[in-house]
Amino acid sequence: MESFATITMYANILxxxxxxxxKITNIIHxxxxxxxxxxxxxxxxxxxxxxxxxxxxxxxxxFNVRDAFDEIINMYRMSANLKGINIxxxxxxxxxxxxxxxxxxxxxxxxxxxxxxxxxxxxxTEVNIRCRFFPRTSKLHIQVLDNGIGIAEKDGEIIFxxxxxxxxA
Numbered sequence: 001m002e003s004f005a006t007i008t009m010y011a012n013i014l015x016x017x018x019x020x021x022x023k024i025t026n027i028i029h030x031x032x033x034x035x036x037x038x039x040x041x042x043x044x045x046x047x048x049x050x051x052x053x054x055x056x057x058x059x060x061x062x063f064n065v066r067d068a069f070d071e072i073i074n075m076y077r078m079s080a081n082l083k084g085i086n087i088x089x090x091x092x093x094x095x096x097x098x099x100x101x102x103x104x105x106x107x108x109x110x111x112x113x114x115x116x117x118x119x120x121x122x123x124x125t126e127v128n129i130r131c132r133f134f135p136r137t138s139k140l141h142i143q144v145l146d147n148g149i150g151i152a153e154k155d156g157e158i159i160f161x162x163x164x165x166x167x168x169a
Contacts, residue, residue: 004042007035029078036075040111043104063103065095065140069131072110076118084124087114095133099140106140113144120148 011032015025050056073089080087099106110129117127128145151159 004035004039008032011035026078033075033078040108044108047108058102058105060100060102062098062100063106064097065099065131066091066097068103068107069110069129072107072114073129075111076114080118080127083118083121085118085121086126087129088126089129090131092130092132094135095131095140101140110142113142117144117146117148121146 011028014020014028020028047056069089069091073087077087114127114129121127125147130143130145132141132143133139134141
């Protein structure tokens with residue numbers, strides 16, 4: 001994981017300290033995006049391994065919800081722009097500024113939802129992310145709206161089985 005952090009660090013140094021044209025700046029942002037995606041994939045694999053070994057642990061801590069969403073959405077913004085897809089995010093006023101939860105897991109969920117949305121949405125469209133909070137149950141509700149193929153009701157249960165994808169995915 002240190003090598004991923006090093007790549008991000010050098011990319012950030014380049015972006016802050018070196019004068020570059022927009023083309024090179026976009027390439028550096030793409031490198032950061034790919035690096036972050038690799039980090040998420042590696043984390044997913046580690047999580048699956050820990051779940052199988054019954055050693056998975058949730059890391060509860062306070063974090064800023066809006067910042068967590070912004071970090072993930074900004075990560076996908078360039079790839080969305082390449083497809084002509086506009087990403088919009090609305091976080092309802094009922095969502096507290098800070099939550100005590102596992103930030104990485106929340107971000108993994110947001111990332112997976114956005115990634116699938118972008119993968120299956122047509123070019124030159126929009127992806128809308130909405131987030132609400134239900135105080136009585138302390139549940140965060142994340143909704144992604146797009147024009148993708150969606151999931152048939154009959155396939156709803158299948159996709160939550162480990163290592164399962166739908167035929168058209």
